[in-house]
Amino acid sequence: MSATPYQQLEQEWKRLHAFRGALALLRWDAAVMMPKGSAEIRGEQLAALETEHHTLLTSPRVSRLLDRAQANTQGSSDWQLANLREMRRQRDHAIATPVSLVSRLARATATAEVKWIAARRGNDFALFAPHLEEVLHLVRDKAQLLGQALNLAPYDALIDEFSPGVTMTDIDAMFKALSRRLPTLIREAMALQQKTPALPITGRFPVAKQRQLVVELMKAFGFPFDGGRIDDSEHPFTEGVPGDIRITTRYDAEDLFSGVLGALHETGHAMYDLGLPREWRDQPVGRDRGMAIQESQALLIEMIVCRSRPFVRYLLPLLAKHFGVSGPEWEADNVYARLARVQRGLIRVDADELTYPLHVQLRYELEKKLLSGALAVRELPDAWAQFMRERFDVEPATMQEGCLQDIHWAAGSFGYFPSYALGAAIAAQLYEKLRDSVAGLDEQIARGEFGGLFGWLREHVHGFGAKLPTQELLKLATGKPLSAAATLRYLEGKYLEDPASRSAAA
């Protein structure tokens, strides 16, 4: 019995999956273990494997097999059909961009990233501008080609790479709803906050003990240490493949929550990866459903669960155990208030839940204008400052606090930023449904039991892999299409709660 075209495709993707896993390890090692002087050698290894991956994916053999498999899908299960569709999607994305453009983009972004670092340090936008121009020019070409191949508007084609099935229309609608309410909500929340200011939390928290705490929390979540690791790195990230998931965080001995919450954010990503359908592990349909859902899982854990009152109740005895902390600033109310603090800041990655969507909206609006040509690269710093002034009442004093704070554009990642805001909205929508569905969820969390939480997420999100487009997955899980409504209900409930009623609620 010879293998069917579909079975042959599964074999091809098994090989591609092995390449992806090897690439993931090369990247992880570069950030965590590799000697400083070995970057150039690693770059050549990554380029060789990525080129080979691309060549395998876009080979005439794969195209032929896809055509033959799609010509006869009789008797295929819905998983197999979805797998075939995802194979086609990956191949279409890969083949739409010619290798020459891929490698020009790789070189241009490599240079732009280096210049970005220098420009950021020197507060010198002019140093970065020509390189951003070059990247933008190539990304525009790519968006055009991708759009033609996928029958999408150019910017939608870029979004599709990160969050399949989401379009500008969806994102515009979401930001419209959010920006109608958020500015006043931020004012109200900050006014309430000022009525009962939280006590500052200071001290030294030895990094070795923070590591122990993180491992204890990850174990409570069910992270399997026989199929994953946590290490330190410059910036927190999640790498690897299910069965060998590697997460990292960065600890700060002066700031207990930064490293710990960073690790829990990554654990959210990892738990998603670990909950993907095991029997499809090495196939496209067994992968995650893109960055919007990925971010939703990370933000649901970090921002919603781990900054909630029940989690603070669970956490406090652990903090006492690991760090011997006590005193009024370590009371549940105060720790909760510290974790829910709202600030109009300049930096996206330090932003709270209320101001975060506005940071993303800024980038979303500017990158669309940059791509369409409505905004010139040289006008970027002023446009950025104007948005911040009008919406945040603050203005960046340096480029590092302004339009040079993120690496994404230097790296050519246009269409990526919306995933963060989409992720936050999806997280709120999932959490609303989750609380309705899992009885006693708060009590479970307060006892350090996370089986109910992750059980629901596996059943309704993780276990679907890439079987459904982003929007359909969300609708099936929550009964509702993507909207900002749940986010606003969640944010109002949390941030307009009267501080006076807090103790009673806890």
Place this chain on the structure above:
Amino acid sequence: MSATPYQQLEQEWKRLHAFRGALALLRWDAAVMMPKGSAEIRGEQLAALETEHHTLLTSPRVSRLLDRAQANTQGSSDWQLANLREMRRQRDHAIATPVSLVSRLARATATAEVKWIAARRGNDFALFAPHLEEVLHLVRDKAQLLGQALNLAPYDALIDEFSPGVTMTDIDAMFKALSRRLPTLIREAMALQQKTPALPITGRFPVAKQRQLVVELMKAFGFPFDGGRIDDSEHPFTEGVPGDIRITTRYDAEDLFSGVLGALHETGHAMYDLGLPREWRDQPVGRDRGMAIQESQALLIEMIVCRSRPFVRYLLPLLAKHFGVSGPEWEADNVYARLARVQRGLIRVDADELTYPLHVQLRYELEKKLLSGALAVRELPDAWAQFMRERFDVEPATMQEGCLQDIHWAAGSFGYFPSYALGAAIAAQLYEKLRDSVAGLDEQIARGEFGGLFGWLREHVHGFGAKLPTQELLKLATGKPLSAAATLRYLEGKYLEDPASRSAAA
């Protein structure tokens, strides 16, 4: 200007080199960092990359380019000619063994290795025997095919994989010379040893401090920590590519010298890799010259240099600094005597310089007989025991102490064992020349200065890469062909030295 066939070949090998580097990292990570449960996933990644490497190496394109490049070598440098010859060599080795045989051998050895572990634990040779039969059967086929392709006797073809240019005739001559002298030399050395027995060296040596000592020693040798690492693993090994060399060792808190000397053995390998010609780093001619030379570099450092009187003089203050040791057992003479102890043992990896060649000879003789069919697998335990009885006056009580102590045959590595004895002989021959050539070598070593040692090795061994066959490289470096003469001079000088004269000599 289009690239010449030779230039195109260099590009192909640049890619192959990147794959080799990626494979090295996957193996290193598996032994040092990987979670226990991820072995199966890693196996698939390794298989995918190895298959791809093999496919690239044996492609019709490479064959065509090799023919065209070899048809016109006018104006080529001798390095380019040597590079072309090594390209052809790699490709001939790869293409001689059909992919089906490669994968049958991969499966058979994977099973045999697992059975070997169980058989070893259970002292049950019968459990392992059928799997060794299977491996042997496939290796015999491979040796036949390789021999035909390379115009060599089957066993010589296997040796050629590990130590190019060395044949059975060379090895037979060496063992003949060694076995004429070694048995009596061992008796004489042991008699001398008994006249002044060394004091036992005991104590607890915290592993963290051993690590610090090893790093200090490696730095003194010139190991560049911005292009390499040292970590812990079950068995010491050296992995990676020049520019990113990873070595490991295994520490024993009760036995100071085992982990430290293990690390220094691996550092010997690493210093060789690091001394390879930098401009040929990603080409075949820039690689090491096979296992015999590799072992010679490791043994030269571990056995000859680091167990010498001058090195002990350098080492003792470091031991006092790191471990605060003192007392009569820590006098230079006693530490030296401990490091030069001779014992008729059963285990190869624990053997001293005098008995080691006999351990290797046993394996060499038996594997030749197994391959030719003169010895049946079922007769192996008895043949092993008989050799040990006759030459060592000891007999293994268990299979673990006998013919199941090494993994090599289970792994299909026939033709590998001789590299160990060749390496020891080459090390002695190089050291004799080195002492003649570098004035004040002993004094340098005693002061912890290793520039003279490694400078000479770079100039006469490392810097040649794979430009010359093993034998020619040795002749160019020492002025003499491979022989056991230098080994015997070295061993007699060291082990027949009268203990009474030691203090004066130190």
